[in-house]
Amino acid sequence: MDETKGKRGKERSVEKGYQDWRDNPTIRPWHPDRLNARSEFTISEDENDLNKPWRYEEDGLTVTRTSPWSPPGCHPVGCTLKLYTDEGGKLVKVEGDENNPVTQGRLCVRCITLKDYIYNPSRILHPMKRDPEKRGVADAWEEITWDEAFSLIKKRYDEITEQYGRESIVVFAGTGREGGTMAPFGSRMLCTPNYCYSQSGYACYVPRMAASSYLLGAAYPEIDYAGGLPGRYDDPEYEIPECIVVWGKEPLASNPDGLFGHAVIDLMRRGTRLIVVDPRKTWMSSRADYLLQLRPGTDTALAMAWLNVIISEGLYDKEFVEYWCYGFEELAERVKEMTPAKAAEITGVPEEKIVAAARMYATATPASIAWGLALDQKANGMQAGHCMIALMAICGNIDVPGGMRIGDKTMGLNEAGFGFEEGLGKELIAKMIGAKEYPAYCGLILNSHCDLTLRAMETDDPYPIKMGFYAGNNLLSCTSAEPERWMKAINRSMEFVVGFDTFMTPSTQATCDVFLPLATIAEREGVVQTHYGSSPVTMGFMNKAVTQGEGMSDLELCYNLGKVLNPHLWEKYDCVRDFIEHLRLGSKYSFEDISKEVVLQRYVGYRKYETGLLRRDGKPGFNTSTGRVELWSYAFQRFGEDPLPYYEEPQYSPRATPELLEQYPFVLTTGARPFAFFHSENRQIAYCRELNPDPLIEINPETARSIGVSDGQWVKVSNQFGSCVLKAKITPIVKEGVVHAQHAWWFPEQDGNAPYLYGTFRSNINNLVPNFHFGKLGFGAPFKCLLCNVEPIKENYDTDMNLVWEKFGELV
Numbered sequence: 001m002d003e004t005k006g007k008r009g010k011e012r013s014v015e016k017g018y019q020d021w022r023d024n025p026t027i028r029p030w031h032p033d034r035l036n037a038r039s040e041f042t043i044s045e046d047e048n049d050l051n052k053p054w055r056y057e058e059d060g061l062t063v064t065r066t067s068p069w070s071p072p073g074c075h076p077v078g079c080t081l082k083l084y085t086d087e088g089g090k091l092v093k094v095e096g097d098e099n100n101p102v103t104q105g106r107l108c109v110r111c112i113t114l115k116d117y118i119y120n121p122s123r124i125l126h127p128m129k130r131d132p133e134k135r136g137v138a139d140a141w142e143e144i145t146w147d148e149a150f151s152l153i154k155k156r157y158d159e160i161t162e163q164y165g166r167e168s169i170v171v172f173a174g175t176g177r178e179g180g181t182m183a184p185f186g187s188r189m190l191c192t193p194n195y196c197y198s199q200s201g202y203a204c205y206v207p208r209m210a211a212s213s214y215l216l217g218a219a220y221p222e223i224d225y226a227g228g229l230p231g232r233y234d235d236p237e238y239e240i241p242e243c244i245v246v247w248g249k250e251p252l253a254s255n256p257d258g259l260f261g262h263a264v265i266d267l268m269r270r271g272t273r274l275i276v277v278d279p280r281k282t283w284m285s286s287r288a289d290y291l292l293q294l295r296p297g298t299d300t301a302l303a304m305a306w307l308n309v310i311i312s313e314g315l316y317d318k319e320f321v322e323y324w325c326y327g328f329e330e331l332a333e334r335v336k337e338m339t340p341a342k343a344a345e346i347t348g349v350p351e352e353k354i355v356a357a358a359r360m361y362a363t364a365t366p367a368s369i370a371w372g373l374a375l376d377q378k379a380n381g382m383q384a385g386h387c388m389i390a391l392m393a394i395c396g397n398i399d400v401p402g403g404m405r406i407g408d409k410t411m412g413l414n415e416a417g418f419g420f421e422e423g424l425g426k427e428l429i430a431k432m433i434g435a436k437e438y439p440a441y442c443g444l445i446l447n448s449h450c451d452l453t454l455r456a457m458e459t460d461d462p463y464p465i466k467m468g469f470y471a472g473n474n475l476l477s478c479t480s481a482e483p484e485r486w487m488k489a490i491n492r493s494m495e496f497v498v499g500f501d502t503f504m505t506p507s508t509q510a511t512c513d514v515f516l517p518l519a520t521i522a523e524r525e526g527v528v529q530t531h532y533g534s535s536p537v538t539m540g541f542m543n544k545a546v547t548q549g550e551g552m553s554d555l556e557l558c559y560n561l562g563k564v565l566n567p568h569l570w571e572k573y574d575c576v577r578d579f580i581e582h583l584r585l586g587s588k589y590s591f592e593d594i595s596k597e598v599v600l601q602r603y604v605g606y607r608k609y610e611t612g613l614l615r616r617d618g619k620p621g622f623n624t625s626t627g628r629v630e631l632w633s634y635a636f637q638r639f640g641e642d643p644l645p646y647y648e649e650p651q652y653s654p655r656a657t658p659e660l661l662e663q664y665p666f667v668l669t670t671g672a673r674p675f676a677f678f679h680s681e682n683r684q685i686a687y688c689r690e691l692n693p694d695p696l697i698e699i700n701p702e703t704a705r706s707i708g709v710s711d712g713q714w715v716k717v718s719n720q721f722g723s724c725v726l727k728a729k730i731t732p733i734v735k736e737g738v739v740h741a742q743h744a745w746w747f748p749e750q751d752g753n754a755p756y757l758y759g760t761f762r763s764n765i766n767n768l769v770p771n772f773h774f775g776k777l778g779f780g781a782p783f784k785c786l787l788c789n790v791e792p793i794k795e796n797y798d799t800d801m802n803l804v805w806e807k808f809g810e811l812v
């Protein structure tokens with residue numbers, strides 16, 4: 001096909017950003033103009049009837065209302081809490097705030113046990129340092145003051161950057177935290193281009209977001225659960241979705257991950273029917289019309305078959321396709337090859353079920369798709385995301401009430417670029433690891449490529465890495481594949497590493513020289529936006545209620561340490577609030593005034609593609625090069641990827657590598673979220689731990705029988721990359737032949753010294769997950785689709801709950 005002509009011979013109006021980025025990665029490929037956009041929003045008095053006082057007295061206690069983020073772990077929805085403090089300023093009770101229009105007082109166990117987190121005896125409350133020779137020695141830490149910590153960091157920072165350049169610093173980021181989603185840590189505080197989310201292939205959220213950004217021109221469509229409407233589900237503008245497809249997500253357990261999971265139940269009560277796509281039976285699937293229990297890693301095949309059914313049977317929204325989609329005929333041609341019969345063979349889901357579920361989704365109006373992490377965690381994940389966008393679009397569910405919600409042109413992604421060009425300059429940006437090889441990844445999210453960063457630490461290619469900084473990451477227990485390899489790489493290359501956390505973790509214990517204490521949600525101020533502002537529902541405000549130790553919040557650290565290391569970039573702010581306002585609030589509101597609102601609904605309207613609200617040029621259409629939803633992607637083609645979705649087997653699977661089956665007969669998926677924990681956190685919260693004392697692997701009864709494993713027995717799980725020990729949970733919820741392992745385990749009550757490191761390598765399923773198995777654009781990794789063997793062992797590693805209670809149990 002002629003590159004510059006569209007399918008009907010129309011000229012493609014190519015956005016210049018793409019070509020420029022390839023040759024000159026100082027410009028972001030997607031949203032060059034969003035880089036400096038500030039999120040502007042308006043509060044209308046009559047839309048919000050939530051103005052209860054933010055602080056009041058009740059029965060001799062002070063109640064502070066706050067909409068927190070983390071720590072402890074949470075993703076931004078901003079459930080509102082009522083924190084009860086006594087005369088001495090101590091937190092005595094936590095309750096859910098019924099005034100939050102979305103959560104309505106419902107809370108997860110991690111918030112309810114906040115007291116045990118804040119006052120936990122193992123929490124670190126003061127800065128500490130340790131001789132770099134003594135990394136991994138648990139009792140070699142020495143308490144210091146913040147001033148000493150900052151002078152030490154400044155001294156080493158100046159020495160290292162002088163000798164090796166600022167690019168020799170890597171910031172390790174984990175899941176979306178208050179400070180972790182945006183660049184101030186890297187680009188403003190430390191002035192390094194190498195801000196690195198250390199999960200191979202950035203296999204969380206960003207593959208989905210990249211599919212959205214490149215194909216739809218908007219960041220992350222979320223199901224519309226009426227969060228932004230004053231009347232919620234009864235608002236005249238809202239429509240109850242007839243059907244929600246829950247695809248590779250378990251929003252009750254992973255709640256709140258942008259989507260507040262109970263909203264799905266609220267909607268079920270109002271008549272919404274469900275389709276669930278998951279290799280495990282979940283609570284939701286037991287109430288669904290269809291559970292498509294597919295083999296892990298085969299989602300793209302299933303989704304292409306849905307598109308095949310919907311297109312061949314003419315069940316799509318013809319008007320939306322005609323006016324607003326680009327490349328429909330090419331897509332139709334492509335999915336012809338994926339018949340339901342072929343998909344049935346690949347996925348293991350019966351053909352009739354595939355067809356019936358596709359029809360049910362396509363004929364429901366409106367319908368939405370809650371798409372989850374399972375789509376990202378495979379090399380073929382971008383194509384799965386592509387199919388999701390196509391399914392949302394061709395069935396007319398984009399930006400309609402009860403469909404998929406997107407933000408307007410001013411929203412989202414802007415924080416990722418905050419301070420970026422100003423802090424770094426073009427020359428340094430061009431040095432970002434992976435920018436040349438994977439521009440679709442590095443350019444979109446302004447991160448160095450994860451796997452290539454690991455390689456740089458191992459080989460000094462493209463240059464030596466000398467200093468590290470943890471910003472909300474526990475890579476040895478949780479974030480990273482092949483964790484021991486990461487530890488060795490860090491300790492091989494880095495002369496100086498700074499940790500910043502609430503607790504000592506296996507990662508900070510093994511690799512850090514300075515430890516800075518982090519403030520919890522009850523001890524900090526801030527702003528929380530659903531989906532980091534990109535598909536806005538509510539905006540929440542964190543109000544400080546207690547002081548415990550000397551911890552700083554992420555933004556306080558950015559501000560305070562930024563002023564020490566690179567004062568010229570920080571002199572425009574007079575205080576931390578100034579910085580928060582600038583970063584999160586635009587120019588209309590001061591934090592002091594608005595934070596008293598505690599939580600605000602944000603109305604952004606529907607069908608914004610008709611009204612010019614999606615494009616900065618103000619024209620109708622989507623913010624893509626063709627102005628439409630690109631089912632055939634111009635961006636993908638430019639980046640050297642197939643412009644249409646295609647199915648690829650996971651790298652190791654019964655179909656791709658049948659020769660491995662004798663040794664590794666089971667398909668392994670990992671990390672489905674448990675209710676008790678947020679990733680590697682909360683293991684020292686005795687209540688949480690009691691819910692889930694040991695690291696579990698779920699095995700189907702038939703499978704268990706075939707290998708002679710009984711319930712509660714410890715097993716060795718292994719494959720060609722590594723092994724770990726987990727405890728068998730025999731359950732029919734997993735498909736036969738598939739096993740599911742929990743992730744992120746360590747045992748804070750056990751020995752912290754290297755090489756044991758709180759037992760993290762003993763029970764870390766990521767020992768079995770390889771790096772460098774991502775897709776063509778640099779995204780995706782096989783965390784949820786590998787092969788493994790499971791064998792019973794004699795040893796018993798049962799957690800001693802008495803010890804956990806004794807060490808970390810309730811103090812107050």
Ligand SMILES: Nc1nc2c(c(=O)[nH]1)N[C@H]1C(S)=C(S)[C@@H](COP(=O)(O)OP(=O)(O)OC[C@H]3O[C@@H](n4cnc5c(=O)[nH]c(N)nc54)[C@H](O)[C@@H]3O)O[C@H]1N2
Pocket residue numbers: 070071072073173174175176177178179199203204373470471472473474475478479480500501502503505518554670671672678679680681742743744765766769783
């Ligand atoms: N096998 C397997 N591995 C996985 C996954 C899987 O599904 N399977 N999931 C992956 C995914 S999706 C993700 S996102 C990663 C997550 O990986 P991480 O983000 O590393 O996970 P956490 O353990 O939640 O957080 C790391 C540290 O951040 C600290 N922290 C908490 N809140 C804050 C805060 O507000 N600020 C700062 N500075 N620090 C904070 C915590 O105390 C914790 O020690 O794990 C990945 N690992």
Ligand SMILES: Nc1nc2c(c(=O)[nH]1)N[C@H]1C(S)=C(S)[C@@H](COP(=O)(O)OP(=O)(O)OC[C@H]3O[C@@H](n4cnc5c(=O)[nH]c(N)nc54)[C@H](O)[C@@H]3O)O[C@H]1N2
Pocket residue numbers: 075175176204205247248249250251253254255256257277278279280282295296297298299371372373374375669670671672673674675676677678679680784785
């Ligand atoms: N309690 C708690 N909540 C959390 C987190 C946490 O650690 N704890 N982590 C947060 C983070 S960072 C993230 S990214 C989100 C993730 O949360 P979700 O998007 O909900 O993802 P998971 O919980 O990893 O998996 C969801 C479902 O996918 C299924 N699954 C496994 N393999 C496949 C597959 O190949 N295909 C399909 N279709 N399904 C599959 C699993 O069985 C599981 O039921 O949760 C966030 N919320």
Ligand SMILES: [Mo]
Pocket residue numbers: 175204205
């Ligand atoms: Mo994640």
